[in-house]
Amino acid sequence: MSANQITAITELDKSHYKTKVYSGGHFIYSDEPEDVGGTDEGMSPAALLLASLGSCTAITLRMYADRKNLNLDYVKIELEICKEEEMSAGTTIKRRIEFTGELTEDERKRLMVIADKCPIHKILSNPIKIETS
Known part of the structure; x- marks a missing residue:
């Protein structure tokens, strides 16, 4: 593990629950399943x-x-x-x-x-x- 400070940024617009997650130059989506109103496009x-x-x-x-x-x-x-x-x-x-x-x-x-x-x-x-x- 790196000794550097670990940071993350999350952003959510009007896409309901589909959230953009940024950390250390990497990008992923987090979301919720469709049965609770999400689009299920991320974990x-x-x-x-x-x-x-x-x-x-x-x-x-x-x-x-x-x-x-x-x-x-x-x-x-x-x-x-x-x-x-x-x-x-x-x-x-x-x-x-x-x-x-x-x-x-x-x-x-x-x-x-x-x-x-x-x-x-x-x-x-x-x-x-x-x-x-």
Whole structure:
């Protein structure tokens, strides 16, 4: 991960829910499904949150495996977030990680520990303060 400050800009015009998202010279759309009034032309905000956790976890695992010369060929991470109406005092995200490659049981266990060390996991596992101006 870069030590630079991470920033993002989102813009929404009269396109209803289709939102433009800019960060670090990259551009994507976020949107809502048609059944809630969106155009379904981009991932929902919750899906983007899961994608951030999944991709950060995968990158962290790859960095570790490469550094330790582990025979990790492939990582698949499936994520699911609880429904909004189930969020009260907390939010549950389920994460299932599959490894492909010639790994010992100890290496697999260690990779599971390393998964929790990804920066996005750390952010989501601690209290978050959002300052709005």
